[in-house]
Amino acid sequence: xxxxxATDQTRWNAxxxxxxxxxxxxxxxxxxxxxxxxxxxxxKRPNHENVCYFDTWEQAERAGFRPCKRCNPRSSENIDxxxxxxxxxxxxxxxxxxxxxxxxxxxxxxxxxxxFQRLFKKVTGITPKQYAMQKRSKQVRTRLIKGASVxxxxxxxxxxxxxxxxxxxxxxxxxxxSQYRKGATGIRxxxxxxxxxxxxxxxxxxxxxxxxxxLGDNPDVLRERLFESFPRAVIQEGDNDLNDWVKQLLIxxxxxxxxxxxxxxxxxxxxxxxxxxxxxxIPVGSTASYTEIAEKIGKPKAARAVAxxxxxxxxxxxxxxxxxxxxxxxxxxxxxxxxxxxxxxDKETG
Numbered sequence: 053x054x055x056x057x058a059t060d061q062t063r064w065n066a067x068x069x070x071x072x073x074x075x076x077x078x079x080x081x082x083x084x085x086x087x088x089x090x091x092x093x094x095x096k097r098p099n100h101e102n103v104c105y106f107d108t109w110e111q112a113e114r115a116g117f118r119p120c121k122r123c124n125p126r127s128s129e130n131i132d133x134x135x136x137x138x139x140x141x142x143x144x145x146x147x148x149x150x151x152x153x154x155x156x157x158x159x160x161x162x163x164x165x166x167x168f169q170r171l172f173k174k175v176t177g178i179t180p181k182q183y184a185m186q187k188r189s190k191q192v193r194t195r196l197i198k199g200a201s202v203x204x205x206x207x208x209x210x211x212x213x214x215x216x217x218x219x220x221x222x223x224x225x226x227x228x229x230s231q232y233r234k235g236a237t238g239i240r241x242x243x244x245x246x247x248x249x250x251x252x253x254x255x256x257x258x259x260x261x262x263x264x265x266x267l268g269d270n271p272d273v274l275r276e277r278l279f280e281s282f283p284r285a286v287i288q289e290g291d292n293d294l295n296d297w298v299k300q301l302l303i304x305x306x307x308x309x310x311x312x313x314x315x316x317x318x319x320x321x322x323x324x325x326x327x328x329x330x331x332x333x334i335p336v337g338s339t340a341s342y343t344e345i346a347e348k349i350g351k352p353k354a355a356r357a358v359a360x361x362x363x364x365x366x367x368x369x370x371x372x373x374x375x376x377x378x379x380x381x382x383x384x385x386x387x388x389x390x391x392x393x394x395x396x397x398d399k400e401t402g
Contacts, residue, residue, distance in 0.1 A: 056166060057074050057077050057078055057091075060105060063078055063080065063091065063105050064100060064103065066091045067080055067091050067097070067103070068097065070091070070092040070093070070094070071091060071092060072092045073163075073164060073166070073167040074091040074092065075090050075091060075092050076090075076170065077091070077170065078091060078105050078106065078107055079091070079105070079106045079107075079108070079109050079111075079112050079125055080098075080103050080104065080105050080106070081103070081104045081105070081106060081112050081115065081117045082098045082102055082103060083102045083103070083104060084098070084102050086116060086117050086118060087117060087118050087119070087120050088106065088109065088112035088113075088117040088118070088119060088120065088125060089120040089122075089123050089125060090120075090123040090125050092123070093120055093122060093123035093125075094122060094123070095120060095122050095123070109125050109126050110352075112125075137161055137163075137171065138171060138172055140161065141157060141161060141168070141172060141180065142183065144157060144160060145157070145180070145183065145184050151184065152184075154168070154169060154180055154181070157180065168180070173353075173354075178321075178323055178357060182321070182323070186321065239258065239285045239286065240258070240259065240285070240286045240288060241256050241257070241258060241263070241278070241285045241286070241287055241288070242256070242257045242288045242289075242291055242293075242294045243255065243256045243257075243275075243278065243287060243288070243289060243294075244289065244294055244295065244298045245271045245274055245275060246298055246302065248301075248302055248305050248306075249305055249306055249395075249399065250267055250305055250392060250395055250396065250399075251267060251268060251269050251392070252267070252268050252269060252270065252271045252274060253265065253266070253267055253301070253302075253305075253368075254266040254268070254271070254274035254275065254277075254278065255294065255297065255298055255301065256278060257293075257294055257297070257317070258317050260315070260317035261314070261315035261316045261317040262297060262314055262315065262316050262317060262367065262370065263316075263317040263319070263366070263367075264278070264366045264367065265301070265366070265367045265368045265369060265370055266278075266366075266368065266388070267368050267388040267389075267392050268388070297314050297315075300312065300313070300314060301314065301369065301370070304369065305369060305396075305399070306399075308336045308337070308399055308400040309336060312369070312370060314370055316367060316370060316371075318367065318371070320361075320364065323357065323361065324361045324364055324365075326349050327345060327349060327357075327358050327361035327362065328361065328365060328367075328371045328373075330345050330348050330349050331345070331362070331365075331371055331372050331373055331375065331376065332371060332372065333348075334372060334375045334376075336400050337400045337401050338375065339375050339376065339377045339397070340375060340376055340377075341355075341376070341377060341378060341379040342355040342356075342358045342359050342362075342376055342378065342379070342384070343355045343379055345358045345376060346358045358376070359376075359384070359385065362376050362385070362387075363385060363387055365387065366387075368387070368388055368392075369396065373386070373387070374386060374392075374393045374396040374397060375397070375400075383397075
């Protein structure tokens with residue numbers, strides 16, 4: 053969407069009005085004090101000729117400006133203040149039987165479309181449109197598993213046309229919709245369940261590469277999870293290629309300094325893939341915070357969305373979400389449990 057604060061004049065007007073909708077869109081610096089502020093800061097208004105503008109607080113600090121102690125422009129508190137509004141928006145979209153336009157949804161929340169979209173992305177890391185698309189795709193998956201036809205599942209989930217869904221169907225489902233509906237009928241998934249230093253590991257692979265690496269304490273439970281997801285797939289216990297990949301993974305688990313180079317069949321949204329690639333760039337023995345990963349991918353306000361992407365990762369070890377910790381140094385969540393996370397990190401740092 054085009055920003056209503058794209059010019060110096062519109063930004064100056066926002067500053068004069070202490071426009072709350074401009075908060076986070078830009079920052080202004082005062083040349084006589086070298087202090088920068090939010091546009092809705094309650095401090096005394098500067099003279100027009102002494103003002104310059106920045107798109108981010110990082111730009112302001114690189115230019116030699118200091119943050120205002122009154123409005124604290126580096127603080128993320130405003131995100132927390134608006135979280136309730138965004139949660140309400142998500143509930144509205146979750147319960148809606150039909151697609152709601154951005155303008156209509158924003159009006160229900162008492163916000164402009166531009167302000168709502170900016171807040172939503174700041175809090176969640178994705179746009180309302182992306183959230184709605186993920187929600188509808190999840191509904192399609194649920195309906196297909198229950199036996200609905202592909203066409204019925206697509207339209208009942210709120211897609212205006214089947215082409216809109218098919219554009220990203222393989223990324224959303226990991227296979228064609230017709231194959232997913234049939235419980236992956238005819239899809240060959242090679243698996244191996246082996247004992248490791250971390251307990252039991254299940255490795256599953258399609259013809260494209262490894263699609264899942266699961267950690268657990270019971271091999272039967274790991275198998276059951278896979279069978280529940282793909283009840284009609286052709287499950288084959290290992291082959292030479294998979295056995296070689298399993299050996300490489302076990303060697304890496306035992307000695308993390310050994311390089312891991314496995315062909316991966318990664319399925320996820322564009323944002324998730326971006327996060328997962330950043331995780332693979334964290335060196336063995338090192339950790340990064342969710343905030344640091346958010347900054348690395350160019351979305352400094354998306355720490356929560358990064359955490360969600362980590363939780364959605366299905367490739368333990370290969371996509372090292374265990375190397376992401378909270379800003380205060382605590383472990384944070386892990387799909388396979390905090391104990392497993394600690395074990396993996398101890399292996400890498402020991």
